[in-house]
Amino acid sequence: MAGQIIGYTLLALAVLFISVTVARALAVKKPKIEDSEYVPHEIDKHAVAEKLSGAVRIKTVTLPDNDADGSVFYEYQRYIESVFPKVTENAEKILVNKYAVIYKIKGSDETLLPAAVLAHQDVVPADPEGWEADPFGGEIRDGYVYGRGSQDMKSQMIAALEGLEILLTEGKRPRRTILFCFGHDEELRGTYGAYEISKYLENSGVRLEYVIDEGGTVLDGKILGIDKKIALVGTCEKGYADYILKVKKDGGHASAPTRRTAVGMLAEAIYKVEKHKMRPHWTKPTKEMFAALAPHMNFPFKLALANRDILSPLLKPLLCLVSPFTNCLMRTTLAPTQAEGASTPNTLPGVAEGTVNARINTGESVQSVQAHIQKTVGKHVEISTLEGSIDPSPVSDTSSEAYAMLKKTIGEVFSGYIVAPYPFIAASDAKHYYNLTDNVYRFTPFEKSVEDANRIHGLNERQDIDMLAEGTRFFLRLYENTCL
Ligand SMILES: [Zn+2]
The missing domain is CATH 3.40.630.10 (Zn peptidases)
Known part of the structure; x- marks a missing residue:
């Protein structure tokens, strides 16, 4: 009897969940296109x-x-x-x-x-x-x-x-x-x-x-379930940093290697950085981007995005997997780009050095990403940054008259394009x-x-x-x- 009650309750909850999510998706309507008196100029x-x-x-x-x-x-x-x-x-x-x-x-x-x-x-x-x-x-x-x-x-x-x-x-x-x-x-x-x-x-x-x-960019909407072109307007820039990872160990002749070597430890550190990716998260520009695109998406995409708050734990990793582009939008990316050990093949270097290039998402900073890498690789790896590191830019206002006019202009000149803000990578x-x-x-x-x-x-x-x-x-x- 108790089992039956639990069963019915679960069924009722499932029906409720489906009805709510579908209703929310159905409530997402395409914005009306305003009439325009635009007459294109002849251009030589x-x-x-x-x-x-x-x-x-x-x-x-x-x-x-x-x-x-x-x-x-x-x-x-x-x-x-x-x-x-x-x-x-x-x-x-x-x-x-x-x-x-x-x-x-x-x-x-x-x-x-x-x-x-x-x-x-x-x-x-x-x-x-x-x-x-x-x-x-x-x-x-x-x-x-x-x-x-x-x-x-x-x-x-x-x-x-x-x-x-x-x-x-x-x-x-x-x-x-x-x-x-x-x-x-x-x-x-x-x-x-x-x-x-x-x-x-x-x-x-x-x-x-x-x-x-x-x-910004013009994308074919297909990767997001949209049968139109998408004009993306960059409303912020990701931050940038090059982190130098340095491992020091006693050097010597390669014929009698120490149990752990600088190169081996650096390789392990870089492997860990690659494995422990930074968490994806919603930022103001990604939320605004998907809100602008959702009305134009096919039903499964619309259903997912209209219920972004509930489905977030599934949606975030999914967007990271869908394409490298959506992955970049959702998280700080870490790319190992350089590695250096000894200058000759038969020497154990005293120092091994590698570079990790980071493109930092809104809400994080050069310092917070460095802290993430340090925690991932352990204290025995020294980390420093190269000159030119910069935090993510502020995020531009999309409720302004200027944004509305930019959107209107794009819609007029490139007829049929859907305009959405996005984080410029x-x-x-x-x-x-x-x-x-x-x-x-x-x-x-x-x-x-x-x-x-x-x-x-x-x-x-x-x-x-x-x-x-x-x-x-x-x-x-x-x-x-x-x-x-
Ligand atoms: Zn340029």
């Missing part, structure tokens, strides 16, 4: 491609330090000024820390806070070996502009400037001040460029309406601007194939010219929506 894509090609031909490789000869950046700025005459005519040019530059286009309404459009002038080096075209030739071929920086990120800079050039040519004048902020060392963390620009603006008493920089100059606004957004308005995206920092980097025109339309529309 070949003319924009020529401008990008010329920009690629100027070899603005990041300087090793700010004392090195950076005259190439002046050459680059003269070029930019020559191909965007209307912007140049209307702009005040401010050089910051020698090579970083602000072009300020003053708006007619001083009560509006300025918008900052970011891009970096510098590019990573390119060895011509293995390239189909000269990496600094700017060759236009088969609908692409080839060369280093054609994607990362001279394309975005050219599109952003061209968008305003077109409006100014049409005789339109912005009401809101627009600041083009172009650093010169993003590829080396932006400390001489973006950081100094933001300090300069802060010292000048400037507050910003919003910042837009590279980052790489780095950009944008992280240096949180002193000026909470509305810091990262979005690269160029759809690209995975194959083309993999060319960034690699061989045969190239920019699709049709997408370059689409990106130009994006910036033009963003100015119309937020600055005119």
